[in-house]
Amino acid sequence: xxxxxxxxxxxxxxxxxxxxxxxxxxxxxxxxxxxxxxxxxxxxxxxxxxxxxxxxxxxxxxxxxxxxxxxxxxxxxxxxxxxxxxxxxxxxxxxxxxxxxxxxxxxxxxxxxxxxxxxxxxxxxxxxxxxxxxxxxxxxxxxxxxxxxxxxxxxxxxxxxxxxxxxxxxxxxxxxxxxxxxxxxxxxxxxxxxxxxxxxxxxxxxxxxxxxxxxxxxxxxxxxxxxxxxxxxxxxx
Amino acid sequence: xxxxxxxxxxxxxxxxxxxxxxxxxxxxxxxxxxxxxxxxxxxxxxxxxxxxxxxxxxxxxxxxxxxxxxxxxxxxxxxxxxxxxxxxxxxxxxxxxxxxxxxxxxxxxxxxxxxxxxxxxxxxxxxxxxxxxxxxxxxxxxxxxxxxxxxxxxxxxxxxxxxxxxxxxxxxxxxxxxxxxxxxxxxxxxxxxxxxxxxxxxxxxxxxxxxxxxxxxxxxxxxxxxxxxxxxxxxxx
DNA sequence: CAATATCTGTACGGTAACGTACTTATTGAA
DNA sequence: TTCAATAAGTACGTTACCGTACAGATATTG
Numbered sequence: 001x002x003x004x005x006x007x008x009x010x011x012x013x014x015x016x017x018x019x020x021x022x023x024x025x026x027x028x029x030x031x032x033x034x035x036x037x038x039x040x041x042x043x044x045x046x047x048x049x050x051x052x053x054x055x056x057x058x059x060x061x062x063x064x065x066x067x068x069x070x071x072x073x074x075x076x077x078x079x080x081x082x083x084x085x086x087x088x089x090x091x092x093x094x095x096x097x098x099x100x101x102x103x104x105x106x107x108x109x110x111x112x113x114x115x116x117x118x119x120x121x122x123x124x125x126x127x128x129x130x131x132x133x134x135x136x137x138x139x140x141x142x143x144x145x146x147x148x149x150x151x152x153x154x155x156x157x158x159x160x161x162x163x164x165x166x167x168x169x170x171x172x173x174x175x176x177x178x179x180x181x182x183x184x185x186x187x188x189x190x191x192x193x194x195x196x197x198x199x200x201x202x203x204x205x206x207x208x209x210x211x212x213x214x215x216x217x218x219x220x221x222x223x224x225x226x227x228x229x230x231x232x233x234x235x236x237x
Numbered sequence: 238x239x240x241x242x243x244x245x246x247x248x249x250x251x252x253x254x255x256x257x258x259x260x261x262x263x264x265x266x267x268x269x270x271x272x273x274x275x276x277x278x279x280x281x282x283x284x285x286x287x288x289x290x291x292x293x294x295x296x297x298x299x300x301x302x303x304x305x306x307x308x309x310x311x312x313x314x315x316x317x318x319x320x321x322x323x324x325x326x327x328x329x330x331x332x333x334x335x336x337x338x339x340x341x342x343x344x345x346x347x348x349x350x351x352x353x354x355x356x357x358x359x360x361x362x363x364x365x366x367x368x369x370x371x372x373x374x375x376x377x378x379x380x381x382x383x384x385x386x387x388x389x390x391x392x393x394x395x396x397x398x399x400x401x402x403x404x405x406x407x408x409x410x411x412x413x414x415x416x417x418x419x420x421x422x423x424x425x426x427x428x429x430x431x432x433x434x435x436x437x438x439x440x441x442x443x444x445x446x447x448x449x450x451x452x453x454x455x456x457x458x459x460x461x462x463x464x465x466x467x468x469x470x471x472x473x474x
Numbered sequence: 475c476a477a478t479a480t481c482t483g484t485a486c487g488g489t490a491a492c493g494t495a496c497t498t499a500t501t502g503a504a
Numbered sequence: 505t506t507c508a509a510t511a512a513g514t515a516c517g518t519t520a521c522c523g524t525a526c527a528g529a530t531a532t533t534g
Binding site: 056058060061066067068069079080082083084085089090120123124126127130131133134135136137138140141142177217221225229 | 293295297298303304305306316317319320321322326327357360361363364367368370371372373374375377378379414454458462466
């Protein structure tokens, strides 16, 4: 039963619309590394992450890619279709495997035109994602690796159930766009200050308040904007 | 007479809608440094730049701000309203003074609901701006000052009539988020290679092809996406 | 034409990253 | 239980920037 999802976008819907939309979704398990839809291709479906995290990647002509945004349970991959584009401008890749709801493109479009509330919430969600991307862009150019690591861990923790996150320094270095050794140094610093603790692929936040202070303000800006735009998002079914 | 605008969003409209929309706009001259609308305030109007350039700025709690996107004649400031938000998430500030069309919020919303084509084009434009912000964010973290300067100059040249741009290194340093001296160094490099020439606040592109090679691919990615999303945009009335 | 303001060139030491690469610690599978 | 794979710690020279500061060049104004 998909009713009871913890996806923030779907939770922001009133019961009736929520029911209509989730009734058309299917539960899927996304595997880390899977490419959901490639840049330039037609968009087949929209994903509402629950425990999975999906990232938007820009592809350069030499084949390299850069992560431009990542979306967890507070968002969805609907922006393209929502703005009227049938084809992808970027590649959607699963960063962290987990559960998600999948809604085929045609059903998505039908639901969008049948339910004004759905469209309204989707637009607000797009605004939230847009803001996140804006802030992240500014953040990358302004704040150092330690602050950004702190921010990234806080953001990720909001998307995950348990206290422990399974993330390697290597993975984080890709997310932050820095060297693996730079992540190790930043993580050491945070650990020495008692804000996190980690061993071999497992990271745990031990002092959330302190980590927020170590992070740049970008964490709060994005979070507050998301909460303002999608109320009820923490409602959980 | 506003018909005959060179704003790319408005030019992407068919004649009938174009006429309906521009008929509701007023010609304004925007002064560099002016704040059009502040973060948190209600959005009073939407601006379609012609020769002006407006930037979206995120404001931190210490009062400092970071430029997150800038919009010239290929775009508009409509994203907020278009996505259903009556209030600003960011501050819109005039970076380069010049002409623009101004459309009050109520009229904008009325036109949007009366003309499906207008809404469709606006959504495509939002997609384009969204993509620009995504790419720029990735670009800032990946490419060096010289590449980004080249890209910025190319982008700006597309928005301006003449061959000469009135820009100081100091101004450019703010745009790129680097030191003024770093801009001077990058600009010297470009000039020594015959790609640009400049004197005291005036910059001229002398070898466009070469400048494109010196720039990162981000210039082409954003430009191609914008062209694909808003055809006819160069039609000029 | 002189005075002033504005730009640009340059210099200095400092720092946070970089690429590369080797070592040491875990962990899961043979 | 040993081995191979994976993760984390560390090191070294290098680079692109930073903050600051001042001198020279070019406009603008009185």
